Amino acid sequence: MKRRDIMKLTAVAAVLATTTALLPAGEVMAQEKKWRIGFSQATTIEPWRAQFNKDIIAEAAKHPEVELIITDGEDKTEKQVADVENLIRQEVDALLVSPKESAGLTGVVQQAIDAKIPVFVLDRNVDTDQYTQFVGGDNKLIGRAAGEYAVELLGGKGKAQGNIVEIWGGMGTQPAHDRHDGFHEFTDKEPGIKHLLDQQSGDWKQDQAYNIMATALRNNEKIDLVYGHNDPMAYGAYLAAKDAGREKEMKFIGIDALPNEGVTWVNNGELTATFLYATPGAEGLRQAVKFLNGEKVEKTVTLDTMKVTKENAAEILKEKGL
């Protein structure tokens, strides 16, 4: 044992002591809590996901008997799978999962089911049906609502005339395909409606949508309506039109209706309308608590959408305390 090694030992011991002191000791587990519920979120960077977390935390505050553990998958399948494994090891009473994608999370969800933990899948499904419940919005339904309203804005059923710019979300994602298909169920029936772009993806991001729209404005004399697969992209398109001095000529429709984004923009008169894609946070937790208390729950809960326009935007903002 050289002196150098002794110094090392001391250093290690010091590091040990401090970290162990800093980390909450294992025994101080909340005993007064009746249920420990784990929630694995795919990522927290996106505003919709942040709202999702806000909703679930707000709901948990209403249930004093529930201890809620939230993990963040940092937008990586590997990380989210590791998170869920971790929650299984902690033997939570119920597991809520909002998968980054279906195939990647299926195996670990199956593992939880095999460990006899009730699993509630939120927002995006997995490739098994042995889970306790699925809670989510229906993107096709929302796309239909948006399509119907777009036809109405352009002159009504059978008479609609106009050029539409559609800005896609991520190309490989089911929500984008659903929002596209639902929308086209209405617009494709109108001979007077022309779609100007062929599958241009803004990857759900405002800046990319801005660039797509800027190009579209240069190439097209007449644009009547812009449909963004989410609000930030519709808003990015609005900004591009505004910078070109043409925002007055067209209508902008988005989806998601987050209070501090879409609803605010509609309230400011920047977007024409947005459609609510409700987060399953609050509902998912309510259902899980219901199940733990021994009640029966449905296999699938579909969340409804809502049209947000200038008429009701201010009211919603008041409700959400903005």
Next chain:
Amino acid sequence: MTLLKALSRTKLYWGLIAIFLIGVLSSPMTSSGRNIFLSSGNLLDVLRQVSTTGLVATGMTAVILTGGIDLSVGSLMAICSVVCAMLLTVPGETPAVFLGLPAVGLASLLIGAVAVRFAFLNIEKSRAGENSIRDVHLDRTRGTVLPALAGVGLCVLVLSFLLPQVQTKFGVLGVLLVAPAVGLLFGAINGAIIVVGRLQPFIVTLAMMVTALGIARLTAGQNNAVLPVYTGSNATADFDMLRQLVFGIVPMPGIFFIAAILIYGAVLRFTPFGRYVYAIGGNEEAARLSGINAGRVKIATYAISGLLAGIAAVLYVAQYRQGKPDAGAGLELDAIAAVVIGGTSLMGGRGSLAGTFCGVLIFGLLSNILQLHNINSNLQLVLKGVIIIGTVLVQERNAYDILAHLRLPHTSRRAAERETSAEKRPSRETLSLTMGGKEE
């Protein structure tokens, strides 16, 4: 045994033991009073979770030892995962075959060429009688093992031309050889550009990182699709085996990781190739002058790095039942971090795979502990960074070095004594003196 020796040499075990003890001491208990961190299931979870990063870090270690760096591993893994998933779901899928066939062909030709060359070289050498007994022994193994490998490669080449038939006749294993071959090929291209073009590895592999990501997306199709692989699509029992537990205990990916560490570790320690790697990292010019073909050794390290990324991709597809262009995003940084935590110098020439093994485990255990405590995930990132710096400090320096650097009078004298008695490089203190620090 060698692992333990290497451990004590690289002083790594301090960091690993510290992290492990923190885990044990602070672990939360289950309701039945078991220590969660120590439960075998949890530790094996960690092994499975680090295996992908671990395989890539294994290849990265040798690259960094030569003084290079490989930033393209994440994108290479993406390509390989896409090719692998495609071949498993859609037999004879055009883009994948298009990419896979030449890759397998070229990879096996590469191995064949090297083998044949070595074989002839050895025959000539032993004719000339300029070999010691030990060299002849070494040459014999090289002269047999490599041609054997080349034979296998050529078989795969022939088989791969019958890809759809391969899947039906030989199961999935034939397909699984394609992804590593693709990785090997791209890795070899990296190395060749670096050596032939005499360019910085940083910029070449950075360009490859972007290029490979593009190829992965093109291969996957216009919508950068996630390609799910469902059990029963074409994935037979062979494929499922890659994600299951061996003997019901150890996860298969972990076995691959440990095997890679042991095999590559042995190669780096006991073969001439390994010595060349260290020599090039220590001083490339000197290595060249002493007759080492530095270019060839470097190309080999990059090719092997790509190969391991390809193997990691196969395991990724098996575990997550999908291949996708954003698989392996940010992987290169995790791998480099693990290598550096493992005591390998970014300057090259100093470090070991035993160290990398510990570095990868430190990383994995750390994430596991923070998650077990359910610490806010943003705070987790901060703590990870701080603890990594702390770990490296504990391993690389001791209190004396740091205090001496701060010039506290009562320590600097003793530190100076210690430094003069030590035979090592000049301490930071003497350096700062020669660079015009203030005199004492």
